[in-house]
Each structure stands twice: as structure tokens, then as C-alpha cells.
Amino acid sequence: MRTKAERRTGGDLSEEAYAFLLLSPAGLVVLAVVLVPLAITFVYTLMNMELLSENRGSFVGLANYASVLGSAWFWQSLGRTLYFTLSSLVLETGLGLLVALLLNGSFPGVSALRALIILPWAIPTNVSAALWKWIYHPEFGALNALLQWMGIIKECRSWLGDPSVAMNMLVLADVWKMTPLAAIFFLAALQFINKALYEAARIDGAGPFRRFWYVTMPHLVPTLLVVVVMRSMEKFKAFDIFYVMTRGGPANGTMVLTYEAYLRGFTNLDYSAAATIAYLIAFIVLALTFSYLRLLRQEDIND
Amino acid sequence: MERRTLAILALVALVLFSASALMAADKVVINALFMKQAGYSEEDTTAATREFEARNPNIQVELSFVPYEELEQKIITSAASGGYDVVLSDGPFTAKFAKGGIVKTVPDLAAADKADIFPGALDACVYNGKLYGMPWLNDCKYLFYNKAMLEKAGFNAPPKTWDELLKMGKVMKDKGIVQYPIVWSWSQAEALICDYTTIVASFGGAMVDASGKPTLSSAANKKALQFMVDSIKNGITNPKSTEYIEDNVRDAFDAGTAAFVLNWTYNYSAAKDPTGSTVVNDVVIGTIPGSGAVKSATVNGGQPLAITAGSKHPYEAWTYILYLTGKEFQKKYVQNALPIWKSLYDDPDVVKSNPDVVKAAKVQYAYIVNRPKVPYYSAFSSMLQVKIQEALLGKKSVDQALKEAQAEAEALAAKK
Structure with a gap:
């Protein structure tokens, strides 16, 4: 039937x-x-796919991986990628948490503020990167104007012209853009915490810090993990902000792995190196994801 | 939804699709890729293309305009499929595109035509004696200076050598006329190598020798880089130069914060435009300084039009290229860029339209040099950009930076 x-x-x-x-x-x-x-x-990573090479198309086994992993530039770029990922991640989650705690309160205008905080996140990265490039402009930039007006600096200075400063400036621009995401995630988690728990803690004599540490934090850990997993993966793969703001310069100070792959593939026509870097990025992100997932699962078990 | 309805919809879509394909078939459609900045403007290129279509009713040209920085990637990714038929290339790409099978060879030109084209412009399209495109944009760098600032400092002629420029800059700085007398496009970009090519040549050297072997640790290279480093150290060069490309240099000059700049021709029309410039009456276009026996030097910024290897309509593409590079077009749009044709420089209409630039070009063209014409140029350039910046930012000594650059360049040259 x-x-x-x-x-x-x-x-x-x-x-x-x-x-x-x-x-x-x-x-x-x-x-x-x-x-x-x-x-x-993946096949390209095992072949010589350098368009200008005379041996183009030949199978080379793991030679591409060996040459990329054996080069100094790869480890330098990896270091910069990790620096960018970690520093912006720490700042973003920290600031995001503070903003979320603030917005979790009830005061006049809080819903307007909650809507407003989304704004930087809603702007496409290449637009916000262009915007920050102007803010950092060494002659006409808003940052120079602000600092001069506040009397902190006397004359306009360069923000993207020095390798180490430039990287930190990019971190700042990324933090500005992505903190709202962390804040919204944390805010959502905060809203789910049973208010009775706070009252109970207060009756037990817990001060604001103890209440935060023993009541709020445990409820935020799963969200924190989600934010960390998602953002560190995305940051590791970040490309647009580097492409728009510095193109890896000055003196390679902001040369990260994704831009390295782009440069080697589309400028130097070395597709095998580009593919190899891309796969290495994927492996690293995959490894990160697995370790986070394990952490998450342990958290679930502990709960 | 019922499956029958889905099937009918699919059928309708198929019919519409094939119908539209059939309708387009009686016209050959070619796709052309141009750049947004400098040279012939988007409006003028579009207008000229419509005119071309009117004269060649069987050809339709679809135009795309992208920033210079995206040109190369768009050309490379579309080369195999022929997504673009006609592409605006660049001199330094030619060797790489030719060897990598990115662009097609084009028919050789008549001897008379060849003789009438500026050698620098034609050179930018040639690799191993074969022509891989047709010169279209003719450009090189010039020295632009702010006449009012020079006069205030007591000078009535531009510097002839770099030493003179430094001395004049020092006077202007000391008198408080300008904080940083010269600004350059020294960010980690091709713009840096354009300036470096110019400076090395003006010290009587080159980055590669005639056989294509790197010579980055030569005396002239060291002198050139030392000059750049010193000019930052003694405050003649604006230290912000290390994050500037040509557009920033133009802005700084137009804002009146620099007495000297090196830039492409478009710096002149921008400085003469009162809507964005404060130096309309003070800008002068002149010849780039030299040193010792070398009177001057400038970098070839000529950009050819080429046909991608995958183009299915090379004949129509070549017809279109010949139209855009022809004397009629180049004369009509001379405000945008100077012609590739020598004979047009004596044409009274051409001279009248842009007398200062034509006058400067006639002198400066004699000192034009190419960036290294080696297939590995892109890797060479991006490597050298980093090394030069490391020296400019004081991370490495001039000798150390050039020694490393030479070693890396030799490795690139040896790569098979």
C-alpha cells in the first residue's frame, strides 16, 4: 500500500x-x-604549476610543501598572521564582553544603542578598510587631527608607513569592525541567564565580581568558545583588509599568509606555491577547528 | 510545485537561452579591459569605442574598467578562456605574459609605422624580437616643481642634478618654506620600483645588465639607494613617502606640501585643475635631474594593448586595437595622454592642446629607460620593493639590503 x-x-x-x-x-x-x-x-600542490617554468606540469610530489615550509618568508608570514589573529581576537572578545555587559543593563536608550553597535559590523570589510585608510592618512587623516586637537601629538605622523605600527593599526581597524559581533553574541547569552541566580548569589553575600565570575562567566563560556572558534578561523583567512589597506607593506610588515598566496599566484604566476600556501592555511584552520571542537565537547560533558 | 510545471519552466528557460544566443550570433562581441586611473579617461575610451562600433557594424565591444592594481590578475585569470579579448597590459608584464602564454603575438607592423613610434613605447610590447601587443598609452615620469616655492627660496631654475635638488631643498627647509621639499611614491608597490629605476639610471646604472643578469649590488645601485636613504635622514624627503603611491604624491603636490615630486603626466592636468589643486599657477613640468655625466633619466610607463591567448576573435580584437592606437584617436584625445606617434608631436593641433607637456616630453623622452625585461620581473619587483623599504626604514643598511636583493634576484634568474 x-x-x-x-x-x-x-x-x-x-x-x-x-x-x-x-x-x-x-x-x-x-x-x-x-x-x-x-x-x-590539491593536485596543483603536488605539481610544478609555475607558469613561467620550463618544467610546467611535471609531478613533483611534496617538493612544493618542502620548499614553502623550508623558506624563511613562510614562517615570518605565519608569525604575522598569528600575531594579527591573536591580538585582534583578545581585544575583540574582551571589548565585546564589556560592551555586552553594558548593553545588558536597562537604562534609557539601551535598545537604540544595541542597534547602533551593529553598524561597524554591517559595513563590508573593503568599505571599512578604505574608511580606515582615510582615517590613518598621514596628512589629512582623522586620527592625526584628533590626536593633534587633543594635544597628544604635535605634527601629523605616519600610521601605515612603519612595519610594526602598521600591523597594530590594522588590528585596531579589525577590532573596531568585529567587536560588535562578539558583543551581540555575548549579549544574547547574557539575556538567557536566569535573574534568580543573581539574587541567590547576592543573598549568599557575593559581590559584583564574584557574581560575574561564578554566575555570569560559566554561562558565557560556550558562547565565548563559539566566538573564538569562528573569529580565529576568519582572522586567519583575512585578506580584504590587507589588500585594501597595505598590500603587505611597508617592508612586508603586514604580509600575511593569504596575501602571500595571492601575490605568488596572481602576480608571480607561481600557482603551485600559491596552492600550497592555501592548503597549508586550510590545514592550520582545520587543526584549530578540531582542537576547538574537542574543547567544546569537553565543555558539554562538564555541563 | 508539480513536476510537470517544473519541467515546463525548464523548457521555457532553455528556449529563451538559446534564442538569446542566436540573436547575438550575427554580431561578433569582443570584451575589452581597461584601467580606471591615469591615461585615457573612461568617458573618452567609451566614446571612441562607440565610434568604432559605428564604423564596424559587425563588431560590438563590451568595456570593463578596473583599477591598475587589478589589471594583471584579471588578465591572467581570463587568459585561458578568452573572457577578455583585448586587454590593457603594462610594459613589465610583457615578458612574463609572452613566456607564460597569457597573450598572443600580433602581426608585425610596417617599417614606416615602426619608425614613427617612440622606441620606448614599442619596446614595452616586444619580447624575444616578437610583438605581443601594440603600444597605446605613452607615459614616463617627469619632475614637477612648485615655481612659487623655488622663487621664494631665491631660485629661478629647476635643479639639474640630484645634488642641486638636495641643496635647494635644504634652503627651502631652512627658510621654512616647506617642511619636506620632496615627496615620492615609495610604498611597497610597483610605484617604488618605477622611482628606483629612474634614480638608478640617473646614477648611470641598471638593475639588470644587457643579458638580463641582475646587477643590484653595483655601484650605481648603491649610490641610488644611499641617495634615497640619506634624503629621508636629512629631512628633504617626506618620511610619509614610504606609504604613498602616485595618487598620494599628486595630492601632496596639489595641496602645496611639496616643492618637488616625480610623477606621471597626469600630475600636470591634476595640478592645473582648480577644483582639487592649490598650485594651479605654480606647477611647472620639467626634466628629472641627473648626476655627473648622466643628464637625466625617466622610467618607461608605456602600456600596450594586447590580445589574450584564449581570445576567440583575434581578428576583430586586432582591428579594435589598431583603431585605438591609430593616429586619429591619439590626436583626438591628446589631452589625456601624449601620442605614441613621433610625427604627431609636430602637429600644430597637438602642440596647441598641451604645449607645456609636449615641450617637456620632447626633452624627457630622450632619457627613457625600461624596468628589467625579464620573465620573472613580478617576483623580482615584489622582492626588491621589500628590500628597498627595509633600507628606507632603517631596518637594514644599504649594502646589506642590496646584497640580499642581489642574492634573491640571482636565485629567481636561475630558476628553471
């Missing part, structure tokens, strides 16, 4: 086959634009 569902589909196909049929166009698209390029890129 036919089930109702089967009758509704009308044909001789089983429900599974019909579902598969309907999903197949989407599956084909994923195959064509994700899986196939991914596989081809």
Missing part, C-alpha cells in the same frame, strides 16, 4: 529518490564550484 507521502509525489519514484533528484542541482553546483576546485588545487 502506498503511503500518503508517496501519493503526493505522484510518480513511481520513492521519496528518497525524489528528494535526491530535487537536491541534485544544488549538489552539482557544490561539486562544480567547491569540490572540484578544491581537488584541482
Whole structure:
């Protein structure tokens, strides 16, 4: 006897086959634009795909990985990528938490503020990067104007012209843009905490800091992990902010792995090096994800 | 939704799709890629293209304009499929594009035409004796100076050598006329190598020798880089130069915060435009200083139009290129850029339209030099940008930076 569902589909196909049929166009698209390029890129990492090379197309095994991992520039760029990831992550989660605690209160205008805080996050990264490039402009920039007006500096100075300063300036621009995301996540988590817990803690004589540490924090840990996982992965892969603001300069001070891959692939025509760097980035992000996931699972068990 | 309805929709879509493909078939559509900044403007290129279509009713040209920084990537990614047929290339790309099979060779030109094109412009399209495009944009760097500042400091002629420039800058600085007399495009970008090419040549050297071997640790290279480093140290060069490209240099000059700049031709029309410039009456276009026996030097900024390797309509693409590079177009739009044709420089209309620039060009063109014409140029350039910046920012000594640059350049040259 036919089930109702089967009758509704009308044909001789089983429900599974019909579902598969309907999903197949989407599956084909994923195959064509994700899986196939991914596989081809991997093959490229095992070949000499340097367009200018005389041995183009030859199979080289793991030589690309060996040459990339054996070079000084890779480790320098990896170091800068980690610096960018870690420093902006710490600042973002810290600031995000503070903003969330503030916005969790009830005072006039709090809902307007909650809406307003989203704004930087809503701006596309290349737009906000262009915006910050102007803010940092060494002659006409708003940052110079502000600091001069406050009397902190006497004359306009360069913000993106020195390697170490430039990287910190990019971190600042990224923190400005992405703190709202962390804040919104934390705010959502804070709203779910049962108010009765605070009252109980207060009756037990816990001060504001103890209440935060023993009541609020445990509830925020899962969200904190989500924010850290998501943001560190995205930061590790960040490209647009570097492309728009510094293009890896000055003196390679902001040369991160993604930009390194771009430069080697699209400027130097060395597709094998670019593909290898891309795969190494993917491996690192994957490793990060697995370790975070393990952490998350442990958290679940502890709960 | 019923499956029958879905099937009907799919069929309708298929019919519409093939119909639109059929309708387009009687016209050859070619895609062309240009850049947004400097040279011929977007409006003028579009207007000229419409005119071309009117004269060649069987060809339709779709235009795209992107920033210079995106040109190379767009050309490379579309080369295999012929996504763009005609592309605006750049002199330093030619060797790499030719060897990497990115662009097609084009028919050789008639001897008379060849003789009438500036050698620097034509050179930018040639690799191993073959022509890989047609010169279109003709440009080089000039010295622009602020006449009022020079006069205030008691000078009535521009500097002829770098030493003179430094001395004049010192006087202007000491008199408080300008804080930093010269500003450059020395950010980690191709712009830095354009300036470096110029300075090295003006000290009588080159980055590679005639056979293409790197010579970055030569005396002239050391003198050039030392000059750059010293000029920052003694405050003649604006230290912000290390984060500037050409547009920032133009802005600084137009804002009246620099007495001297090196820049492309477009710096002149920008400085003469009262809507964005405070130096309309003070800007003068002149010749880049030299040193010792070298009178002057400038870098070739000529950009060719080329045909991608995957283009399915090379004949139509070449017809279009010949139109844009022809004397008629180059004369009509001379306000944007100077022609590639020598004979046009004596044309009274051309001279009248831009007398100062034509006069300066006639002198400066004699000292034009190319960036190294080696297939590994891009890797060479990005490596050298970092080394030069390390010296400019005081992270490495001039000798150390150039020694490392030479070693890396030799490794690039040896790579098979």
C-alpha cells in the first residue's frame, strides 16, 4: 500500500529518490564550484604549476610543501598572521564582553544603542578598510587631527608607513569592525541567564565580581568558545583588509599568509606555491577547528 | 510545485537561452579591459569605442574598467578562456605574459609605422624580437616643481642634478618654506620600483645588465639607494613617502606640501585643475635631474594593448586595437595622454592642446629607460620593493639590503 507521502509525489519514484533528484542541482553546483576546485588545487600542490617554468606540469610530489615550509618568508608570514589573529581576537572578545555587559543593563536608550553597535559590523570589510585608510592618512587623516586637537601629538605622523605600527593599526581597524559581533553574541547569552541566580548569589553575600565570575562567566563560556572558534578561523583567512589597506607593506610588515598566496599566484604566476600556501592555511584552520571542537565537547560533558 | 510545471519552466528557460544566443550570433562581441586611473579617461575610451562600433557594424565591444592594481590578475585569470579579448597590459608584464602564454603575438607592423613610434613605447610590447601587443598609452615620469616655492627660496631654475635638488631643498627647509621639499611614491608597490629605476639610471646604472643578469649590488645601485636613504635622514624627503603611491604624491603636490615630486603626466592636468589643486599657477613640468655625466633619466610607463591567448576573435580584437592606437584617436584625445606617434608631436593641433607637456616630453623622452625585461620581473619587483623599504626604514643598511636583493634576484634568474 502506498503511503500518503508517496501519493503526493505522484510518480513511481520513492521519496528518497525524489528528494535526491530535487537536491541534485544544488549538489552539482557544490561539486562544480567547491569540490572540484578544491581537488584541482590539491593536485596543483603536488605539481610544478609555475607558469613561467620550463618544467610546467611535471609531478613533483611534496617538493612544493618542502620548499614553502623550508623558506624563511613562510614562517615570518605565519608569525604575522598569528600575531594579527591573536591580538585582534583578545581585544575583540574582551571589548565585546564589556560592551555586552553594558548593553545588558536597562537604562534609557539601551535598545537604540544595541542597534547602533551593529553598524561597524554591517559595513563590508573593503568599505571599512578604505574608511580606515582615510582615517590613518598621514596628512589629512582623522586620527592625526584628533590626536593633534587633543594635544597628544604635535605634527601629523605616519600610521601605515612603519612595519610594526602598521600591523597594530590594522588590528585596531579589525577590532573596531568585529567587536560588535562578539558583543551581540555575548549579549544574547547574557539575556538567557536566569535573574534568580543573581539574587541567590547576592543573598549568599557575593559581590559584583564574584557574581560575574561564578554566575555570569560559566554561562558565557560556550558562547565565548563559539566566538573564538569562528573569529580565529576568519582572522586567519583575512585578506580584504590587507589588500585594501597595505598590500603587505611597508617592508612586508603586514604580509600575511593569504596575501602571500595571492601575490605568488596572481602576480608571480607561481600557482603551485600559491596552492600550497592555501592548503597549508586550510590545514592550520582545520587543526584549530578540531582542537576547538574537542574543547567544546569537553565543555558539554562538564555541563 | 508539480513536476510537470517544473519541467515546463525548464523548457521555457532553455528556449529563451538559446534564442538569446542566436540573436547575438550575427554580431561578433569582443570584451575589452581597461584601467580606471591615469591615461585615457573612461568617458573618452567609451566614446571612441562607440565610434568604432559605428564604423564596424559587425563588431560590438563590451568595456570593463578596473583599477591598475587589478589589471594583471584579471588578465591572467581570463587568459585561458578568452573572457577578455583585448586587454590593457603594462610594459613589465610583457615578458612574463609572452613566456607564460597569457597573450598572443600580433602581426608585425610596417617599417614606416615602426619608425614613427617612440622606441620606448614599442619596446614595452616586444619580447624575444616578437610583438605581443601594440603600444597605446605613452607615459614616463617627469619632475614637477612648485615655481612659487623655488622663487621664494631665491631660485629661478629647476635643479639639474640630484645634488642641486638636495641643496635647494635644504634652503627651502631652512627658510621654512616647506617642511619636506620632496615627496615620492615609495610604498611597497610597483610605484617604488618605477622611482628606483629612474634614480638608478640617473646614477648611470641598471638593475639588470644587457643579458638580463641582475646587477643590484653595483655601484650605481648603491649610490641610488644611499641617495634615497640619506634624503629621508636629512629631512628633504617626506618620511610619509614610504606609504604613498602616485595618487598620494599628486595630492601632496596639489595641496602645496611639496616643492618637488616625480610623477606621471597626469600630475600636470591634476595640478592645473582648480577644483582639487592649490598650485594651479605654480606647477611647472620639467626634466628629472641627473648626476655627473648622466643628464637625466625617466622610467618607461608605456602600456600596450594586447590580445589574450584564449581570445576567440583575434581578428576583430586586432582591428579594435589598431583603431585605438591609430593616429586619429591619439590626436583626438591628446589631452589625456601624449601620442605614441613621433610625427604627431609636430602637429600644430597637438602642440596647441598641451604645449607645456609636449615641450617637456620632447626633452624627457630622450632619457627613457625600461624596468628589467625579464620573465620573472613580478617576483623580482615584489622582492626588491621589500628590500628597498627595509633600507628606507632603517631596518637594514644599504649594502646589506642590496646584497640580499642581489642574492634573491640571482636565485629567481636561475630558476628553471
